[in-house]
Amino acid sequence: MATALVTGASAGIGKTFATQLAQRGHDLVLVARTESRLQELKEQLEERYSIAAEVLAADLSDRLDIQLVADRLADAERPVDLLVNNAGFGLKKPFLRNEIRAEEEMLTVLVRAVTVLSHAAALAMRARRRGAIINVSSVAGFMASGTYSAAKSYVTVFSEGLSSELRGTGVTVTALCPGFTRTEFHARAGIKGHGIPDFMWLQADSLVKECLDDVDRGKVVSIPGAQYKVAATALRVLPRPVVRMGRLSRKHRPQ
Template identity: 45%
Template sequence: MPKTALITGASSGLGAEFARQIAMTGADLVLVARDREALDEVAARIRSKYGVGVEVLPADLLKRRHLAKVVARISDPGRPIELLVNNAGFGLPLDFASNDLDDEVKHLALHVEVPMRLSHAALAHMLPRGRGRIVNVASVAGFIPRGTYGACKGWLISFSRWSNARYGAKGVTTTAVCPGFTHTNFHERMGLAPGKEGVPAWMWLDARTVVAEGLRDAARGKGVSVPSLRYRLLVGLSRLAPASLVMRAGERGR
C-alpha cells in the first residue's frame, strides 16, 4: 500500500470516504478541498482514529494559483505521493442549452483539465520510481449519453484505460472508478432533497462499498472499476440497447 496519498474533494462524500479507507491501511494523507474548516474536521477524525499523518491543503482547483500549489505538492521529491485520487467535482442540470455557459466551462475544467494536470504531475514522479497509483473518480454516466457530465466522465474513463495500458507495465497504474447513484451529499449540493431524485431505491449504492471496491480494483491494476454487480450489468446492457432507450435511461435522476 502507498505511504502517502493525495485526495482531492476530500472534505466530504466519496473523497472523505477514500481518505478514511486509505488511512485504515496506515498511509499518510494529503487532503485537498476548498473548505478549510471541513478539511480540518475530517483530518482531526482520521488522526484520532487511525494515528496517521494528515496534511491539509485548502485549494480551489479552478484557480490557477491554487492548482499550482497542489501540483507543487505532488511534485515535491522529498515528500513523494504514491497514490493520487482525483475526486473533486460537481454536477449541473442536464439541460445544457439552459445552463450558464461559464458554469459549463468550469465544470469541464474541474472534471477534465484538473485531473489531467494532476495526473501529469504524478506520472512525472511515479514513473522514475517505478511505482504508483492514480485513481480517477468517474461515473457510469461516462458510458451513456448524459449531458456534459457524462461527456466529461467519458473522457476520464477513456484516458484512464489508455494510461493504465501505457504505463501499468512500468509500475504506475491508473483506474477509473465508475459508481452509479451513491449516497453522499453530491446531490444535496445541487439542491435536490434526499429521495427526490426520481431514482429507484435499488439503484443507490453505499459510499463505503464504492470506495472499497474501487480501491480493490486499483490494487489489482484494473483500468476501469464499476462497483456493484447491478451496475456492471447495466453498463453491459447499455451497449446492446437501442440508443434512444439508453438516452431516456440517462435522463433519470440528476
Template identity: 50%
Template structure:
C-alpha cells in the same frame, strides 16, 4: 509509510477514501475548498488512525488551485504514492438551461484538473517504480447526457489510455465509475432524488473497497456493484440514439425528496 493525496476529500466518496486509506496506515494529503472542514477532517483522522494528515485548501476550478496541487504532487522530498482525483460536481438542468460559465467550470474541474494532476503525479511514480492513480468518473460516462456525461467519458478514456501506456512501469491507473451513491452530490447540485429506487443506491465505503480491490488487481476500470456492472454491460450493447433518449428522460425526471 506511503502517502495518498485525495481531492474533494471532506465529503462523500473522497471522505470514504480518506477513512479507508488512513485505516490502512497511509499518511494523507486532503484537498478541498473549505479550510475549516479540511482541518476538522484532518484532526479526526489523525487522532483516530495515528497517521500524518496534511491539508491543502484549493479550488480546482481555478488555475491557482490546480497549480497548488501540482506543486505538492511534484515535491520529490514528500512523495505521493496514491492520487485520488475525486473532486467534482453536477449541474442541474439540460443543455442551454445551464449557464455556459458553469459548464466551463465543470470542464476545468473534471477534465483539466484531472489531466494536470495526473501528469504531475505520474513521472515521480514511474521513477520510483510504483504508484497508483484513481480518477473518479461515473456510470454516466457510458450514457450520452450533456457536459457531465461527456467529461466522465473523457476521464474513462484518458485513464484507460494512460494505463496502457504505463503498463509494466509499476504505476497503475483506474477510472472508478460508481452509480448513484449516498453522498452530498445531488443535494449540492439542487437535484431531487425522490424518484430513485432504494436498490439503486450504493454506499460510499463499499465503492471505495471495490475500487481499491480492483486497483490491486490491476483493473483500469472499476464499476462497483453487480447491478451497475450489468447496467454498463447493457448500455454498451444498446444503440446510442436509444441511450440518449433514455438519459434525457431520466435527467428531466428528478423529483424532490
C-alpha cells in the same frame, strides 16, 4: 508509510476514501476548497488512526490552485504514492440553460484538473516505478446525458489510455465508475433522488472498499455494484441511438 492525496476530501466519496486509506495506514494530503472542514477531518483521522495528514486548501476550478496541487504531487522529497482525483461538480440545468461560464467551470474541475494532476502524479510515480492513480468517473460516462456525461466519458477513456501508457512501469491507473451513491453530493446539488429505486443506490463505504480492492488487483475500470456492472455492460453494447433515447434527466444522474 505510503501517502495518498485525495481531492474533494472534505465530504462524500472523497471523505470515505480518506477514511479508508487512513484505516489502511496511509498518510494523507487532503485537498478541497474549505480549509476548516479539511482541518477538522485531519484532526479526526490523525487521532483515530495515528497517521499524519496534511491540509491543502485549493479550488480546482482555479488554474493556479490546480497547479498548486500539481506541484505537491511532483515534489520528489515528499512523494505521493496514490492520487485520488475525486473533486466533483454538478449543474442542475441542461446545457443550453446554463451560463457558459458555469459549464466551463465544471469542465475545469472534471476534465482539466484530472488531466493536469494525473500528468504530474504519473511522471513522479513513473520515475519511482511505483504508485497508483484513481480517477473518479461515473456510469453516466457510458450514457449521452449532457456535458457532465461527456466529461465523465473523457475521464474513463483518458484513464484507460494512461493505464496503457504506464503498463510495465509499476504505476497503475483505475477509473472508478459509480452509479447513484448516497453522499452529500446530491444534497448540496439540490438532487433529492425521487423516483430512483432503493436497490439502485450504492453506499459510499462499500463502493470505496470495492474500488481499493480493484486497485490492488490492477483493474483499469472499477464499477461497484452488480446492478451497475450489468447496466454498464448493456450501455456499451446497445446501439447509440437507443442510448441517446434512454438518457437520464439531469436531476436523476448518477454520482
